[in-house]
Amino acid sequence: MNPSDSVNVPTSAITVRQLCYSWPTGAQVLKSCSLAVPQGEFWMLLGTNGSGKSTLLRLLAGLLASQSGEIALQGRVGFVFQNPDHQLVMPSVGADVAFGLVEDQLSLTEVRQRVVDALSAVKLQELQRRPIYALSGGQKQRIAIAGALARQCQVLLFDEPTALLDPDSQLDLVSQVRSLVKSRGITALWVTHRLNELDYSDGAFLLSGGRVVAAGDPEPLKQRLMQQIDT
Numbered sequence: 001m002n003p004s005d006s007v008n009v010p011t012s013a014i015t016v017r018q019l020c021y022s023w024p025t026g027a028q029v030l031k032s033c034s035l036a037v038p039q040g041e042f043w044m045l046l047g048t049n050g051s052g053k054s055t056l057l058r059l060l061a062g063l064l065a066s067q068s069g070e071i072a073l074q075g076r077v078g079f080v081f082q083n084p085d086h087q088l089v090m091p092s093v094g095a096d097v098a099f100g101l102v103e104d105q106l107s108l109t110e111v112r113q114r115v116v117d118a119l120s121a122v123k124l125q126e127l128q129r130r131p132i133y134a135l136s137g138g139q140k141q142r143i144a145i146a147g148a149l150a151r152q153c154q155v156l157l158f159d160e161p162t163a164l165l166d167p168d169s170q171l172d173l174v175s176q177v178r179s180l181v182k183s184r185g186i187t188a189l190w191v192t193h194r195l196n197e198l199d200y201s202d203g204a205f206l207l208s209g210g211r212v213v214a215a216g217d218p219e220p221l222k223q224r225l226m227q228q229i230d231t
């Protein structure tokens with residue numbers, strides 16, 4: 001092989017090879033599932049209810065132990081849940097963003113700087129002292145993202161983060177995440193049922209029958225899924 005042949009091959013920051021997963025109840029959710037997300041790209045994962053999208057994301061995040069197959073992630077991983085009330089644990093915005101830094105043994109000055117930077121990145125710096133209960137759903141999701149940015153996560157996993165948002169907040173969030181991914185070289189995998197979000201992605205996977213059955217350019221996949229809805 002000519003050494004220059006490898007120059008344009010993108011490096012994957014999220015790689016899954018032949019992953020299988022069965023719940024203790026016996027249901028096999030993932031059956032030799034494989035995918036790869038190129039470093040610095042924003043990919044989406046679609047599939048019908050119960051197709052295993054959340055299970056796959058939880059395996060990637062290490063929230064579930066894999067049973068067979070291979071998972072390789074480049075960098076620290078952050079997870080954003082569908083319902084931010086399931087992950088915001090501190091009473092105020094600043095305290096919550098700082099919470100994830102406890103294990104990093106940073107100085108107080110460094111922690112403060114990380115919190116300010118992360119809140120600026122999601123354009124919520126003015127809310128640092130706001131109680132969590134006084135945030136909108138969209139603001140809560142951005143605080144969850146700020147927590148991952150403060151931890152300098154290089155891989156972000158989103159499990160239907162817009163499911164509880166109105167259409168305007170939904171598109172604000174997805175476009176903001178795309179900008180963050182592009183400006184910071186982050187790699188993201190975003191689960192959604194909302195086909196209009198595909199316009200913001202670099203690529204998409206369709207999960208069906210426990211494996212990825214389509215992968216690549218989001219537009220053809222969007223057209224195909226829209227036709228299925230229409231028929």
Ligand SMILES: Nc1ncnc2c1ncn2[C@@H]1O[C@H](COP(=O)(O)OP(=O)(O)OP(=O)(O)O)[C@@H](O)[C@H]1O
Binds near residue numbers: 029
């Ligand atoms: N804790 C659990 N114990 C047993 N089975 C589970 C558990 N969590 C999920 N499952 C099952 O695994 C399958 C895949 O669920 P999963 O939540 O991964 O699908 P999904 O594609 O994310 O669905 P949705 O789009 O509805 O969120 C389903 O049949 C579900 O009932």
